[in-house]
Amino acid sequence: MISQHLPILQIVVPLLAAPLCVLLRQRHAVWAFALGVCWASFGVALALLLRVMNDGPLVYELGGWAAPWGIVYRLDPLGGIVLLIVSGVAALVLVFAPRVLDQEIPADKHYLFFAAFLLCMTGLLGITITGDIFNVFVFLEISSLSAYVLISMGADRRALLAAYRYLVMGTIGSTFILIGIGLAYMMTGTLNMADLAARLGDVHETRTIRAAFAFLTVGVSIKLALFPLHVWLPNAYTYAPSMVTAFLAATATKVSCYLLLRLVFTVFGVPLVFDEMRLAAVFMPLALMAIFVASTVAIFQTNVKRLLAYSSVAQIGYLVLAFGFASQAGVTACVIHLFNHALMKGALFLALGCVAFRIGSVDLEDLRGLGRRMPWIAALIVIGGLNLIGVPLTAGFISKWYLVMAALEQREYWPVAVAMLFSSLLAVAYVWRIVEVLYMQPPRPSDLQSDQREAPVPLSMVAPTTVMTLGTVVLGVYPTFTVQVAQRAAEFLLGVAA
Amino acid sequence: MKESIHHQVILRVVAKILLPYILLFALYVQFHGDFSPGGGFQAGVIFAAGIILYTLIFGIEQAYRAIDPRIFEVLLALGVCLYAGVGVWALVSGGNFLDYSVLAHDPVHGQHLGILLIELGVGLTVTAVMVSIFFAFVSRGGR
Numbered sequence: 001m002i003s004q005h006l007p008i009l010q011i012v013v014p015l016l017a018a019p020l021c022v023l024l025r026q027r028h029a030v031w032a033f034a035l036g037v038c039w040a041s042f043g044v045a046l047a048l049l050l051r052v053m054n055d056g057p058l059v060y061e062l063g064g065w066a067a068p069w070g071i072v073y074r075l076d077p078l079g080g081i082v083l084l085i086v087s088g089v090a091a092l093v094l095v096f097a098p099r100v101l102d103q104e105i106p107a108d109k110h111y112l113f114f115a116a117f118l119l120c121m122t123g124l125l126g127i128t129i130t131g132d133i134f135n136v137f138v139f140l141e142i143s144s145l146s147a148y149v150l151i152s153m154g155a156d157r158r159a160l161l162a163a164y165r166y167l168v169m170g171t172i173g174s175t176f177i178l179i180g181i182g183l184a185y186m187m188t189g190t191l192n193m194a195d196l197a198a199r200l201g202d203v204h205e206t207r208t209i210r211a212a213f214a215f216l217t218v219g220v221s222i223k224l225a226l227f228p229l230h231v232w233l234p235n236a237y238t239y240a241p242s243m244v245t246a247f248l249a250a251t252a253t254k255v256s257c258y259l260l261l262r263l264v265f266t267v268f269g270v271p272l273v274f275d276e277m278r279l280a281a282v283f284m285p286l287a288l289m290a291i292f293v294a295s296t297v298a299i300f301q302t303n304v305k306r307l308l309a310y311s312s313v314a315q316i317g318y319l320v321l322a323f324g325f326a327s328q329a330g331v332t333a334c335v336i337h338l339f340n341h342a343l344m345k346g347a348l349f350l351a352l353g354c355v356a357f358r359i360g361s362v363d364l365e366d367l368r369g370l371g372r373r374m375p376w377i378a379a380l381i382v383i384g385g386l387n388l389i390g391v392p393l394t395a396g397f398i399s400k401w402y403l404v405m406a407a408l409e410q411r412e413y414w415p416v417a418v419a420m421l422f423s424s425l426l427a428v429a430y431v432w433r434i435v436e437v438l439y440m441q442p443p444r445p446s447d448l449q450s451d452q453r454e455a456p457v458p459l460s461m462v463a464p465t466t467v468m469t470l471g472t473v474v475l476g477v478y479p480t481f482t483v484q485v486a487q488r489a490a491e492f493l494l495g496v497a498a
Numbered sequence: 499m500k501e502s503i504h505h506q507v508i509l510r511v512v513a514k515i516l517l518p519y520i521l522l523f524a525l526y527v528q529f530h531g532d533f534s535p536g537g538g539f540q541a542g543v544i545f546a547a548g549i550i551l552y553t554l555i556f557g558i559e560q561a562y563r564a565i566d567p568r569i570f571e572v573l574l575a576l577g578v579c580l581y582a583g584v585g586v587w588a589l590v591s592g593g594n595f596l597d598y599s600v601l602a603h604d605p606v607h608g609q610h611l612g613i614l615l616i617e618l619g620v621g622l623t624v625t626a627v628m629v630s631i632f633f634a635f636v637s638r639g640g641r
Contacts, residue, residue: 005589008585008589008595015582016578016579016583016586019574019579019582023572023575023576060594062594063588064597
């Protein structure tokens with residue numbers, strides 16, 4: 001009986017847990033409770049993914065109201081893998097949480113922090129699972145509003161300003177999405193995505209629908225932080241609490257990318273988007289600029305968190321590039337990179353959280369000789385860096401491989417493939433800056449003295465970081481799981497699967 | 499400024515007379531919402547407006563004496579719990595999430611009961627959120 005209700009449990013459990021956190025108040029109890037909820041969510045996501053991989057899409061009717069009238073949850077392999085990313089990262093990040101939160105956030109605010117965290121997770125999961133486009137907007141607001149709160153809790157006072165900027169940009173994005181939904185509703189009279197897709201066929205040549213699509217695309221691009229709409233991202237990632245950065249970097253932009261894929265391939269359809277609107281002509285140059293400009297900017301950063309934030313903007317470029325090929329290979333590459341990048345960036349930001357916990361800074365200056373002071377964490381950072389470059393035996397290589405293959409499949413895109421390979425050199429440059437500081441420069445004598453006084457980074461923080469980093473290596477050596485899921489996801493998305 | 503409003507006898511008397519009716523009207527909008535315009539959101543806003551009016555006229559200290567502000571944090575969480583709880587109740591009773599028909603022996607009664615409880619949850623949360631936001635602004639730097 002319970003198995004048929006899994007899609008709703010995925011959302012309701014964290015949603016109900018958030019107010020319960022507020023009622024619990026006691027911070028250790030709240031943490032333990034939230035941890036349990038996240039691992040339960042992860043279990044549900046895993047079960048759901050296995051089900052959709054074996055049996056095809058799942059549909060769940062809320063309140064027993066049937067499809068075009070009521071709200072339905074609809075899950076296919078693409079949704080399944082994104083659910084797995086969000087809940088898995090949340091579960092690992094919460095293991096990481098307690099010690100680092102003691103340092104970064106006042107103890108009397110912990111229960112509110114966990115409530116906001118669970119709400120953010122609910123929103124991200126909700127966007128992924130729902131089959132109703134207005135429901136997408138509601139969940140988007142839930143996740144965005146709680147994300148602003150989470151970012152503003154950063155210890156640095158600049159976190160407030162960063163959160164405020166994100167709020168302004170994010171609200172513009174949400175408004176655009178709402179306008180787009182409204183216009184599409186005006187022309188079709190439906191909010192159910194499948195129904196919308198069917199009815200758009202009659203009216204897709206009207207200017208209203210084109211405007212709707214334009215508003216939705218720009219709105220989602222803001223949330224996705226696609227160059228040049230990425231300006232909110234670097235500061236938000238830099239000043240947010242460590243675990244929030246790790247969580248949002250691994251999930252928020254990935255869910256936006258999911259939304260883009262869903263809107264384009266399921267709702268509006270390839271003919272409208274790529275043949276009439278020529279979206280690829282806009283997105284391909286923007287994606288390439290994202291890769292080159294953001295990677296170049298990353299090379300000149302002095303704060304490692306900010307450096308990785310710019311690298312995220314570049315990686316989003318790869319995602320959009322893969323999406324722009326509008327082919328099955330492209331979507332497969334996009335989904336593979338979605339999963340791999342979530343893991344590698346989550347791992348890197350967690351490792352930086354460990355560094356910040358120990359030495360209280362993530363400036364390149366202060367990381368001198370960290371290879372000797374924190375050998376294990378430094379090694380994990382290097383593995384993360386190799387992922388970003390795309391060195392063989394890491395998940396990053398698998399991503400790049402499928403991206404290049406997708407580019408080469410369409411002959412006119414060979415320059416894109418060359419550009420992609422060249423862009424890896426930029427990644428080498430910014431990763432090398434970190435490695436050089438970690439290993440080639442001697443630690444400051446004063447730092448070595450303070451090391452003897454301070455306690456080492458607790459296992460509760462090292463373990464999740466290690467699990468995530470090693471996960472990228474395992475998926476680099478045995479990519480079968482990601483590749484299979486991504487191929488199934490692409491088949492369903494493009495309507496190839498029976 | 500603060501002093502002057504405390505000496506406005508007419509304002510104070512009128513507010514005192516109106517206040518019970520504002521709160522009562524909120525409850526009417528809340529519980530009559532399934533037969534006439536209204537519902538949890540509107541009722542919550544009206545109820546909160548009553549409390550906000552009281553705070554404006556009598557000052558924040560007096561308002562804190564009348565209602566402990568910490569209760570709103572509990573209420574706003576309880577409202578969401580009530581809403582989602584009804585959904586889970588429907589799940590446990592064998593229906594889909596938020597399928598009120600299974601809440602009572604007669605589906606019509608079930609629908610009635612479900613919407614009543616859900617709207618109560620909405621009302622509680624909206625009241626608590628409105629008042630909390632207002633208190634947060636008013637008490638800035640004061641406490």
